[in-house]
Amino acid sequence: MKRYPADMADFMDMFPSEDACLEYLSIVRWPDGYTCLRCGNGDYWKKARGLFTCRACGYEASVLAGTLFQDTHKPLRLWFQAMWYVVNQKNGVSALGLQKALGLGSYHTAWEWLHKLRRAMVRPGRDRLSGMVEVDETFPGGRRRSGRGHGAEGKSLIFIAAQEAKDNENAIGRIRLSVIENSAGETLAKAILAAVEPGSLVHTDGASGYSFLSGYGYVHVPRFHKDGAPDDATPLAHRVAWPALAGSGLDVRSLRCRNGLLVS
Numbered sequence: 001m002k003r004y005p006a007d008m009a010d011f012m013d014m015f016p017s018e019d020a021c022l023e024y025l026s027i028v029r030w031p032d033g034y035t036c037l038r039c040g041n042g043d044y045w046k047k048a049r050g051l052f053t054c055r056a057c058g059y060e061a062s063v064l065a066g067t068l069f070q071d072t073h074k075p076l077r078l079w080f081q082a083m084w085y086v087v088n089q090k091n092g093v094s095a096l097g098l099q100k101a102l103g104l105g106s107y108h109t110a111w112e113w114l115h116k117l118r119r120a121m122v123r124p125g126r127d128r129l130s131g132m133v134e135v136d137e138t139f140p141g142g143r144r145r146s147g148r149g150h151g152a153e154g155k156s157l158i159f160i161a162a163q164e165a166k167d168n169e170n171a172i173g174r175i176r177l178s179v180i181e182n183s184a185g186e187t188l189a190k191a192i193l194a195a196v197e198p199g200s201l202v203h204t205d206g207a208s209g210y211s212f213l214s215g216y217g218y219v220h221v222p223r224f225h226k227d228g229a230p231d232d233a234t235p236l237a238h239r240v241a242w243p244a245l246a247g248s249g250l251d252v253r254s255l256r257c258r259n260g261l262l263v264s
């Protein structure tokens with residue numbers, strides 16, 4: 001249902017009016033249709049400016065609430081045009097360029113909008129991995145962990161999430177890396193929630209550290225393999241780890257996977 005404009009002409013066709021922009025936002029926010037945020041009822045009145053009023057309890061929700069358009073006094077169409085402009089400039093965007101493109105009276109407004117849009121584009125958790133994702137942790141340098149829940153000898157653990165490419169299960173789509181303090185369950189939960197969309201199918205090694213996953217809405221499929229066996233529980237995640245390990249001076253070819261850990 002949600003689609004992106006293919007080109008400028010398509011963009012103009014898709015967003016001819018404020019109502020079209022509001023409708024698009026509501027589809028993006030509530031792809032299965034709006035249900036009352038208070039009582040869950042799916043029957044509502046639509047009012048102006050993207051307001052949804054529940055027919056059962058009267059609760060009023062705005063499709064703009066919590067978005068970067070929440071308190072704007074400018075037309076949504078102008079915002080959409082700004083977004084279109086920003087994502088389509090190959091060589092970066094300046095506030096002056098944005099001001100000219102939109103015909104904004106104020107340079108300051110253009111500057112503020114540009115910063116708002118930039119912040120929105122890098123907002124953590126906004127674009128998490130999804131689909132089939134492999135998850136693992138490793139120490140830079142490939143040192144073995146002493147055990148779950150311990151960060152060994154002042155070394156930071158690297159949390160790795162690697163998404164399978166859509167058209168090739170042996171290829172990596174996108175990755176997310178983060179430094180974590182330790183491999184305790186709640187630390188891993190925080191890392192994975194930031195990196196991976198709930199509902200995704202998550203492969204881990206057979207170690208028990210990820211048993212919490214289903215409680216967070218993930219479909220958890222641990223892969224078990226024999227100690228030291230050449231088959232690898234999370235090959236995509238390890239392929240991400242290896243370049244980092246290679247930089248550590250270890251012979252990457254001598255590394256094997258044992259209980260989901262890279263060992264030399």
Ligand SMILES: [Zn+2]
Pocket residue numbers: 036037038039040041054055056057058059
């Ligand atoms: Zn309600």
